[in-house]
Amino acid sequence: MNYGSVSKTYSIIQLYSPKVAISKDLSDSDIVMIHEGTPLFFRRRRRSIQHHESIINWKVLSLLLILMGGLSIGIYLLIVENHRLDANFRYKLIELNAWYGDYIDSEIFSNEIKLQLPVTNVIVSHTRGNHCYTIKMCSSLINNMIQDDLADIPFNFLISDSGDSYEIRGWNYASGFPAVYNKNESIVVGFMGDFTTKMPTNFQLAELSAFINESIRRKKLVRNFKLYGIQSNDEEDLKLHDGLENMKGWKGIL
Structure with a gap:
């Protein structure tokens, strides 16, 4: 029976027979005897390594695709959620008798023009x-705007930083x-605060959207x-309007 020999380092493969030893440089401890039926395990191992590396590459690629997909879905849901915030934000109305605190004269606005409902315009100022x-803080602030009576406040509604509407x-x-x-x-809505160089809060913008939906309902x-902004003659470019430009119905500045 013929036998072969191979280096344990797999760097040299030689045939071996009882009659002739082709390799004279390998010691007995470096020789592994094989015969014709012995599997070429070194070749299979090489294929196994390549197969293993291929599996790892596919796993890494799959993981990256999953991460990218998850990131895309997350961004999409964030955008959708922002739109839903505007559409479903709960309208929070603080009625006149809840914040004013004193007896309200039914004739307080008797000299004012009555609205022709339903109106066509919403005008926003600050x-x-x-x-x-807070309700306590805002109630006190609104009362300080009154000099003689409620008619001193020219707004139909005021919206606080926290997203509460106050009826005027x-x-x-x-x-x-x-x-x-x-x-x-026209209905005029005022954002409480100074928004000359500062954007309105997300709560204020969401409450304005909710107020519009409630007014339609x-x-x-x-x-x-139609949605408009309004500014005084001494005001130039208000940050307030930057927050309104992307809202439904926006037409510009009066």
Whole structure:
């Protein structure tokens, strides 16, 4: 029977026979005897290593694809959630009798123009004053705006930094802004605070969207409404308007 020999380092393969030893340099401890039926395990091992490396590469690639897919889904859900925040943000109205605290004279706005409902315009401005975050804090701030009576406040509604709406003239009486030429067709909403160089909070913008939805639901505002910004003559480029430009119905500045 013929036998072969191979180096344990697999660097040299030689045939071996009882009659002739082709390799004279290998010691007995370096020789492994093989015959014709012995598997070429070194070749299989090489293939096994390549197969193992291929599996690892596919696993790494699959992991990267999963991570990229998860990141894409996360970004998409974040965008969708932001849109849902605007659409489903709960409208939080603090009615006049809840924050004013004193007896409300039913004739307080009797000299004001009544709104012609449903109105077609929503006009947004800011108070250019202090900011507030709680009902107690905001109630005190609004009361400080009153000099003689509630008619001193020209807004229909005020929205705080925390996203609460405070009823002033409500859906009944027109605003007291001279710049609003079609008073009986417009509701004026004021953001409490100074937004000359500062953007409105996300809560304020979401509450404005919720207020618009609620006004439409109550049939106080038409569905194809127009949204405007308003500014005084001494105001130039308000950051307030940057927050309104992407809202539905935006038409520009009066």
